[in-house]
Amino acid sequence: MSQTCFVLIAAALLVVQLCMGEKSCTIWSSAGAVVQRDTSFKVYCTFNCKCRGSMYSGHPSTPQKHTELNSTTIYFKVVNITKNRTYSCQCNCSPTLDPCGLDIFTGYVPDRPKNLSCIYKVLNNKSGDVLCTWNRGRHTYLRDKTELWLRTVAGNHTSEPERHNVSSKGTGSLSIRFTVLRSVQFIYVWVQAHNELGPVVSATVDYTLADIATPSPPVLGQPECSSRECVFTVEQPVRTQHLQIQYKAAEQTWTSYPDQVTRSSSHKLLSIPPSLLKPKGSVQMSTVQAWSISSLEPYSLYHFRARSRFSTGLWSQWSTNTSSRTQEEAPAKELDVWYAESAFDLKSLRVYWKELHISIARGKILGYRVRVYRPDSGLDLVTNFSRDARNYSVPTCANCEVTVWARNSKGLSPPATITAHHTKAKSSQDVQVTTGNHNVTISWREPETALLPASYVVEWHPEGQKLEELRWVRLGGSDDHAVITGIKPFECYEGAVYVFYSDSSVTKMMFSGVTTLESAPEVGPSFQETVEGQIVKVTWTELPRSKRRGCITNYTIYLENSSGHQQQYSIPASDRTYVIQPLSPSIYSLWMTASTAEGEGPVGQQMKFLIQQGTLLTNVLVFGAISLIVVIVCLCHFSAVNQKFWVFCQCLMLDVVPDPANSKWAKECTHEKGKMNLQQQRSNSSTTEEEEEPILVDIEEMPRQSGDISTSTNASSQLPPQISLSLDVTPPYPATTYIKSLSQDSDSSDHTQSTTVDYISSHGLGDMEEDQEEEDQEEEEEEEMLGFFPSHHLFSGPMGFGGKLTLDAVKIDFCSDFFQDS
Template sequence: MRRLAVLCVLWSVAIAADGLSFQSCANITPQSPAVKLGTNLTAFCFLDQDCLQELGHPITASELFWMVGKTLIPESHYTVINDSVSSVTFEPTLSMHNSLTCSFKAYGQTEVTLHGIYFSVGNPPEKPENLSCICDDAKSLTCTWEPGRDPIIPTKYSLHQYWPEREKEKCEAEAGNNFCTLYYPNFMLYINTAFMVEAENDLGRATSDYVQYDVINIVKPDPPDIVSVSAVLQGVLRIEWKNSMPNLQIKDLKYNLRYRTKDSSEWSEVPGNDLENTRDSFTLQELQPYTTYVISIRCHLINRGFWSEWSKEHTAVTLETAPSRAPEFWRKIRKTDSEEKRAIQLVWKELQSGANGEILGYNVTVKRGPEVVGSYTVTDTTYNITASKDSYEVVLTAYNSQGSSPPSTLIIPPVKDKVVQPPAMKFKVFSQDGQLWVDWTPSSRALGYVIEWCSNSQSVDCSREWQREPSNTGRAFLRGDIKPFVYYLIRLNALQKDGQERSGTLETYLEQGVPELGPKVDTKACGKTWATLVWDPVPLSKQRGFITNYTIKYEASSGPSKVITVNATDREHTLTSLAGKTTYRVTMTANTEKGGKDGPQSGFTTSEFEKGEIEAIVVPSCIGFLLFILVLCVLFCNKKEQIKKHIWPNVPDPSKSNIAQWSPQTPSRHESKRHPFQDGPFTDVSVVEITADEKKSYSDSDLKSMDPTKKNTSAGLSSGIGGSSCLSSPQHSVSDSDGISSAQNTSSTVQYSTVIMGGYQGQTPMFSRSESTQPLLVSEERPDELQQVSEEEADPPTPSQYFKQSFTTEDVGKIPDPLPAAPAQDLSAQILHLAGFSHGHDSLDSTAGQDLNPDSLSQVDVPSDEQKTYLPQNVRQGGYLPQ
């Protein structure tokens, strides 16, 4: 690769060296041609065959190609004249490169340029027109012309002047200029001279028409030099100047003098007839006193030549005179703490054009009728006085070093108890040419008019500017600094002879625009479907125009936006038909006739319930609930016994039963006091069923001698209460006979009873009975528990002691002795007494005189007027079934 790169470099160097040699073997004609724009250029390339043979590269014309810059000219534009000559014809344009080359490809690959030329494209010069000359102060002569169409290519212009029969001097203009200047003495005065301009370039030549002048007639003098301007009398200025052409001794000059005040842009000129004669000074008269004037002058040859330029401006001030105008005078009446006095501020304006000098001060004279109340000398433009309710006349004059001005009179009206307000002054305001105009209808009774105005304030007592107008005027513009987009409150006062005034006010703008900011919206109140919005108006200084209306745009977080328009005077608005529990975004726009401006965005969220809606739901619900509770209470009071029967039945207190006196499980009083329910919560009382046949096997004597406290005293009785006799609750029948008959034919029902040792806190043990007709199991009898019986008697139990579930051997010995035999009528009572039920504790009482049939223990006839009491049935710990 490195060898290949070296070979390429050597090859390029060889080809470049050959190219330099080939350039001497060809030639192109024409050399550097100028081509008229829009025409063709034809060029020829001539080959020197002998030169090419020596270089070892013989070529023919057919191998040549032409290029403009780096652009190849198509072969269709070529013409091969012979082996040594090739030509090309094409139309050059301004966008083409201006080089043309003739080339060939050496060794069939590398381009080699044989020869090249540069060409130019342009236009031939046109005839110069409007040739004119002017002589500046007879020192230089300058002629100008119009060259016509741009020739594009370099063109030479020359000015020729001819005297009769011979040419004098000529001037060549610099490239790009259309004028040429000759300096004295290369031109002659007082001799007719012809002038002509010639234009020439590579494409042609053109000459202008001849013009002929006597140079003295085309002289433009230099402006005169103002020597001095002085004030010689009141209203008189004297101006002196110097001739600008003294060397040429040209005295036939006329002058033009102009002047203006310093604050004005309009010039006044002295008539030409007053300055035609040769002179070097002039006096201006009837000028304003104590006024600064600006003065300028120029000159001209009489009947020939041109006006000179205006001279440098000079200023001067006229002398003072006494003021010619009275100052504008006005007053502002203010109330004081005293009802008999008034504070009056006298105000006036400084004199401008009518001052006629420097104002040194003002004289103020206050009169009450013919009496002079006070006379003051003031250097300021305000003065405060205190006056009574009477009418006053105030006279004001201004003075300078030359005297005093005419007086300005102001009437201060008296204070009347009953004042009839005059009708308001009607007028209109409009803007025109950047000024604010006030237009009204003048009145013959008015002494004058005062226009007051203040900006960015709607108060009549604002700090006001003012101006006074004469009585015969019906229109005036405000002579203050009136700006667009600023609010103005204008008041027009018509002064009457008695000092009273008619007035009227109007609001206006010189020009209205879009407000600078919009109002900020706040939420005053909000409900479920409504919201009240409040806002403050846009500050007056930010309104930039009259607010026509407000636009409220509001939208929910998800949903389309809505727009409503409210009046410009409104300060709050209520939105309706809103969705509950929804957040809204609100934007308010203040609009004028020129457009609107949005205020800052705000938001609010509606309530889930309307005000009072919750109360409307909760209060009736509470009232209904209270009524329901009240009805339940009334029903409870009326049905208390029935409800008590189902919810809280009457349960006897086993602790007060006599059965606790003979229970073998009752602990001795001397025993340690331990919890009565440690051994078990229940003591079972089982009731067995005795058939009719078994009943017959017992005699009355057996029943009478039966010991209910000993085990197996009766074969047909068994007890689940520690071996006590079976306590069978008698079945009630309608009559004794019916009960006996039933007992003989059917088996009696034996009830199972259980004493509950637990229960509600503080409640004594209870019995539970069962209506089951099933016989007791053998295990229920527990005969082995009572085999060993101690002769020792147990202490009688107290009513508050409880039973235990089972007996031990020690307990058997504590069973009390058998009770003595009792009559049959007392047997039932004794059994119940042993069970712990007495007459005082809901025990079953036998009817007096009624015999108890031992053969029918299961049947007892209880009187109907006594309460029927049964042993409690199957009561478990923590609950019981109703009796």
Template sequence: MWKDYAVACGEEVTCIKMFSQWSWSVQAMCTLLSIFSFSVSDGLVKMCGYILPEAPVVLPFGSNFTAFCILNDHCSSNVKIHANQIIWKTKNVLVPKEQYHVINQTVSSVTFNDISMLPSPLTCNVLVAGTIEQNIYGIEIQLGFPPEKPKNLSCIVIQTQPNRFIQTCTWELGRDTFLNTNYSLKSKWPDGTLHHCIPQKTKNVCNSSTVVFFVYLEVWVEAKNELGEVESDHIAFDPLYRVKPLPPSNLSVNSGELPTVLKLTWINRLDKQPLVLKYKIRYKTVDSTSWTEVPPEDTDSQRTSFTIQELKPYTKYVFQLRCAINFAQIEYRGNEYEGYWSDWSEEVVGFTAEAKPSKGPAVWRKISTHSPGNWTLELTWKELEPSEANGVILGYEVSVSGRPPLSFPVKVYSHVNATKLILNVHNGTYEVRVTAYNSAGKSPTSVLLVSATNSKAPVKDVVAFPKDGKLWVNWTAPREFVSKYIIEWYEECDSSDCSTEWQQEPGMKHSAFLKGDIKPRKCYTITVIPLYANGQGEGKSTQAYLQQDVPLNGPTVQTKKVGKFEAVLEWKPLSVEEQNGFIKYYTITYNTVTGNKTVVIVNASQTEYPLSSLSSDTLYTVQMAAYTEKGGRNGPQFTFTTKKFGEGEIEAIVVPVCLAFLAFTLLGVLFCFSKRDIIKKHIWPNVPDPSKSVIAQWSPQTPSKQFNSKEQIYPEGSFTDVSVVEIEADDKKSLSEPDLKLFDLLKKEKNASEGHSSGIGGSSCMSSPRQSVSDSDEGEPAQNTSSTVQYSTVVPNGYRDQTPPVQVFSRSESTQPLLDSEERPEDQQVLGSDNSTPKRNYFKQNGNWDEAVTDGSHLEKVKQISPINEEDTAGLYDSQMCGSSSEGNEQGVVLPGAFHSSPEGPPMQFEPIRMNTVTDGEMPKCYLPQTVRQGGYMPQ
């Protein structure tokens, strides 16, 4: 089938001519079949072209490369494919046509100037029918380097068993070739025999089990790949000089009688004549990391044991051993060779024997005074280090003796198992000796002089700081010779249980590390005390941290004092546990709700700070932070409000106001006191006490008469208020005898009723006080100007032309002030002399007459009354009468008179009084009327 298409399309019939009428797709199919046509007879595929150079192509990095695509004759003649139709691709990426070159109709080339980045594969393709791409041929390209010359070729003969050796050679490969490179180790014997060794696991190591001693070999390495071939430098050696023996076996340690000596023994595994071995021995203590080696000149001879000296007693040691061939002792051209050392043997451990302690324990004391002249002496000493104890310490021997002037006997404590001894002694100077002992003997004696006073020179400039993870203490030594120093230190804490540690240093030192368990972020107080042969100096102290950190908490601030424009803040220093370091400074941050923050830096020694230039009556927020060298931490926030008024402002306002008010009040009181009569007259008038009136017992000599309800003597709400005129003594003289009789009668009535109140009931109107009739002519002048108010109803004992036998006045002489309503009593009723129908005569100020008096003769009689002094009658004219409720009184009338004189006496004349009428709708404010009956007034 494929042949029919091939013949039809290519060999016997011209495809293009026969199928000129076919579509372009059919033509493309014919072209493809022509390209891939093959001969069935020979079974080989006839490709349309190929590429030179043939695959695989190996090229070095950075080189130039040119490839040629050659079309076969049948493709170019039958299929009509031209070389200009060829396109090149690298890994399906089209190569720019600028790199193409058409040599002829069947050959096209492509050139690459640098193939370092050339991807593989490289393919040659043609375009069928102008658009369809068809691959013709492709090649794989490998990039790499030629092998470099191997360097540093060396060979060693390793002993694997007592009589078995392996020769191992190694070399350096050089750079990677990125290609398959083969290496080969070649050895040439003196007779010309050549041996090859091919590396197995790695390309730079080759092992050979054929080892011959006392023969010189020439050895080199060859390297080869597709880009080249190279070999290393040639070396010549005798395998004997390359031997690395096995380490000695069965190593053991034996301790002798001496506590500083140990003996090592072993077995050599290289025993081949004339070979001679040399050794290296090293050892260390179990807890050490550094080794100590035996000098090589002591171990350069063949042996199987060695004794190590100058070891520490009662110490655990670790030993190791290795060996090598000693060419210096071989008579065979080997003096210039060093040889190879074997590996170190396994470790072996040994103990040295006990010895007497090499040093006495360090001794110190603590003195407590509980009573005058007595001490509690606490002696303490340090346990010896293992290197100093040289064995197991079984106990201590302590002796205490007093120095003069003390007569303290020597006390010896032979077997003390603890490191502390407490004694009760007298105040003084003591010498303490302490000795430690083990099974081998006693240690040197340690002596401590316990002095009563620190009289010697102290050290100076004590400083402490962290160094190499420890606290380093440095001080300046005194000028005098110091036998030793005691360094005390304790951790600062808020509780009283702060244990003190100490250590002893030699007198020639002036610095030391603290040997205790020093913790970070803890403050330590360190004291250095110099000890002399005959006393001790005063201790000097300093404080230090091994490691500082930010404070655990910030300070808690509060206000100590708050003013209008200032405030004083105070805080408590942080506790030692909270500090975590030395406090360098504080910061105070304060602000209002809307204001900017203000930061103030405060010295670490301060515990309070004043804030100024604040705003009055303002809320402030304050926060404080403490800082160490590692940073700071804020404390809790605190708020306060400034005062609205400053100190003294309220007093400056209130005191003047109070003084002014007090002065005003005082002036008012003085003014009122000076005007007390006027004030009393207007505010506190004399009001009569009706319960003390005797008017009910005073009976006018008038016949009783029954009245009907229509002709009531005292209509409801009406009575007469009569003012009584006081008559002075001088005025009496001017009166006629009838007038004097009338005056005496009035005086008798007044005296009879003195001390009693009027019988008038009800409320009275307020009125000014009236002048009263004097009780005597000249005996009581004070009463002439008194404010006694007398009021009553004047009842004449006759009516009109009838003359009553006696003029009677109904009155009250109470000294109590009148109410306003009492000064305006209601209308009073006056009865006629014949006890007939009562005639209502109202005598009051601004009052009304209920019934007008029409009898002209009576009016004339009244007018003919002898005149009275105007001053005496002023009260009558000024008095006010309560309004009458009787009917018909609408206009004021003239009161012709209130008194009727007897026929014998001269008439008493009064000025007419104008009265006002009161309407029926008004409520009169006055006393209720009193009914006059025969025998006196009837009380309400």
């Protein structure tokens, strides 16, 4: 009983398993699982239970609009399929069953192989490799299988076809290599390709192996080179009848040497130098040859290669390149030397030279040697420079001779001598400039002279940078133009054309304002203004080179006053200062711009300044007053003019003269009887410290006498009026109104004059001591001390003192005397 139950349970489990693995439908394609791209077909689904089925496609699954064929079958029409697709069908059955699916693979039938060709690479005397290649055509997107079939003919025996499987990975060309014995004379080959969509076969190609035979590439040894020749070995595994060697230097094209060498040619094979031989056992000696390549350039890196060929067949592939450099020789030509004179010192000379081309240098330039010879002094100076030097400044080198050499390990170059020529300037109109996008053409007319030009030198440089960036080119006497390259855009250039004649004379034609690309300046000039009265001086600096954007044609100064009136001043590009005059009083604003041929640049800084009222008139009046004073001082040195001028000033005095006796000063003096102090301010004239003390003067009192004329000359009259005077009067008897007069010499008469007045004047008073001896002594000392003062002063004349300090007795009648004398 228990065994029967076990069997029933096992059967039930088997039914369940079968039910779980059963599909709900069956799916198939009318074109199969592999179809050709761009074709149309139908996909069918037949369900195993009664249900409403549906069809899906892609990942993720997308419902498709199917068509019902009958109650159990549906289909979907696929049009022009272009890639691999997956289709599935599903139906709700009871119990639930798995959906069904189908993978469709798409692709193309293989193209027929084309351009089948084979070569026979001879490895040794027993066998060789045949390499066949062909074009497989387009990619099929399917798993292809490709085979090459071979049939050989050796003598009278023809072999059965041999199949060689070919890897079909990738696209484009396919190839296969197989070994053939040297006894085979002919071969037949064809290619077959196939996939799930069908097979294709190429045409059969037959070859005579002698026609497609090619040797292996030669192997070149490392060359050994002198300055003009290189020797190297050529190794080949089999003996060939033709050998071709090529060489080139740097980026040059390959040159054959000789073009085609045969064993029967007249080319002489060298014996193999021991240094070129490899160790024994590497190759047979019969396959090693030594070759020499001559007519090479010194100090040049050369590359060599070779290939070989049998008497029939094809050339081998080129060997691997081998390289070597020839040895050095002394430089072949002199340096290209030019010069420039300093704009600040015409006696200073800067000599320039160009780097030699490697074909002329013939070695690595180690340095330069410069010799300066001065014929006037016989001084001969030699200086060595490093290999990086390109110029040398020679100070005070008027009419000196400068010679430059280049030096390498083998010696010096020929000397290049330059002498500063006295050039004769010619019209710049003889030079024409044509600009392109990246170059400039300088052309000129042939000079109309009896002598023909021997050569030309065209120099050019950025504006104002001659010493720093000078460039030049030498041309023959028959040339009439030069093409200048390397011109920087938005840079202004200038230069000259030098014409050298056979008689050593030189003419020079200048050109300027050359640029390839140009625009308006980026900034305005930086300037300073200086105001002097009604005159304004404006000074500015050049724009930075990077901001000019071409050749500056002019500067413009803008001046605007406070009322808005604006003036413009256009200044040439060569100027750096400009004076504006005269300006009326106002507050002014000033700014500047720079212009090129393409337009005016932006405004730079803006400054304001003030022109004051009457500044110009004040300067004129001050100048006039100073001139008048100078004239008067000069005229006053003449005594006659001095006297007349004093009389004229007396006429200008007022008719009513104030009475000094009633002044405050006179009243204070009366408080001390018989004593009077007179003082004046000191002048800037030099005096000794002893002269700062008041000087006491004795006054001699005498009775008044009419018509009394003093004939004595007092030395104290020579004292200047700045000296302080002190009068100490202590009369032993009643005071009189008469004071002894002081006298001066007059240029207009031969005698001494004196005048008696009713007041005391400090003009011309000297020192007077109590003792007559001391007075005489001091008068002599004062004459010595003050001898440097002039004897005739402005307004000097005879004056006297006496009587009371009233104006009743003063009689002024100078005017009548002045006009009478006139």
